[in-house]
Amino acid sequence: xxxxxxxxxxxxxxxxxxxxxxxxxxxxxxxxxxxxxxxxxxxxxxxxxxxxxxxxxxxxxxxxxxxxxxxxxxxxxxxxxxxxxxxxxxxxxxxxxxxxxxxxxxxxxxxx
Amino acid sequence: xxxxxxxxxxxxxxxxxxxxxxxxxxxxxxxxxxxxxxxxxxxxxxxxxxxxxxxxxxxxxxxxxxxxxxxxxxxxxxxxxxxxxxxxxxxxxxxxxxxxxxxxxxxxxxxx
DNA sequence: TCCATATTTCAATAATAATCGAAATATGGA
DNA sequence: TCCATATTTCGATTATTATTGAAATATGGA
Numbered sequence: 001x002x003x004x005x006x007x008x009x010x011x012x013x014x015x016x017x018x019x020x021x022x023x024x025x026x027x028x029x030x031x032x033x034x035x036x037x038x039x040x041x042x043x044x045x046x047x048x049x050x051x052x053x054x055x056x057x058x059x060x061x062x063x064x065x066x067x068x069x070x071x072x073x074x075x076x077x078x079x080x081x082x083x084x085x086x087x088x089x090x091x092x093x094x095x096x097x098x099x100x101x102x103x104x105x106x107x108x109x110x111x112x
Numbered sequence: 113x114x115x116x117x118x119x120x121x122x123x124x125x126x127x128x129x130x131x132x133x134x135x136x137x138x139x140x141x142x143x144x145x146x147x148x149x150x151x152x153x154x155x156x157x158x159x160x161x162x163x164x165x166x167x168x169x170x171x172x173x174x175x176x177x178x179x180x181x182x183x184x185x186x187x188x189x190x191x192x193x194x195x196x197x198x199x200x201x202x203x204x205x206x207x208x209x210x211x212x213x214x215x216x217x218x219x220x221x222x223x224x
Numbered sequence: 225t226c227c228a229t230a231t232t233t234c235a236a237t238a239a240t241a242a243t244c245g246a247a248a249t250a251t252g253g254a
Numbered sequence: 255t256c257c258a259t260a261t262t263t264c265g266a267t268t269a270t271t272a273t274t275g276a277a278a279t280a281t282g283g284a
Contacts (some may be wrong), residue, residue: 014122091192
């Protein structure tokens with residue numbers, strides 16, 4: 001991931017509402033979540049939510065697919081991966097810093 | 113790390129100049145870097161740099177110590193660690209996503 | 225003390241981002 | 255076609271952040 005994309009992704013996540021939205025999407029997994037449901041869960045009014053979803057989509061952290069009358073949003077896990085990789089390089093790259101990896105991702109947990 | 117701190121840290125990094133500054137600090141390691149040197153390396157004018165350094169410090173991603181006439185800034189690796197942990201939970205937490213951890217941080221490297 | 229260097233604060237401005245109601249647009253079903 | 259529901263766009267407003275030169279402050283050495 002190059003710097004520009006990283007800044008874009010970081011900006012997208014650096015906002016309370018959007019971080020909440022992204023977390024909801026991550027929890028929802030690949031099945032995703034309809035926009036309306038996200039609004040419901042987060043309490044963000046539709047027009048504001050739409051703005052934030054566009055922002056996340058633009059940063060390729062979310063993806064929208066139409067499903068009937070609904071628009072289903074999903075988290076773009078690979079972008080998140082790439083961002084984590086970028087940040088880790090910027091942190092571990094030839095330096096102290098440690099302990100992030102082992103403890104956090106336990107031995108591959110099966111999604112339900 | 114709680115959400116507020118995460119948003120703070122993300123905001124601090126979500127800006128081209130600051131990301132550049134933070135990278136420079138990470139490269140400099142625990143020895144850190146004088147403000148003037150950072151200005152030199154990044155090409156950011158002193159007053160702007162000061163603003164950004166304050167921002168990074170406020171997010172506890174950097175730390176300032178006085179050394180004679182210089183102010184030496186260092187990266188706060190532990191905060192970065194915490195941020196990565198937070199993001200990883202928000203990504204790996206019960207979901208697909210993978211591959212971030214194993215390859216990036218090799219088998220625990222002793223800090224010098 | 226006085227000077228040179230290092231850094232920060234001030235202040236004014238410009239740029240960007242967030243908020244949200246109301247109106248517009250899409251979609252499927254009656 | 256017509257209606258109800260889902261979502262987005264518009265537009266006007268407010269809030270926050272970034273940018274920098276110039277002035278202020280701090281520090282060590284002559």
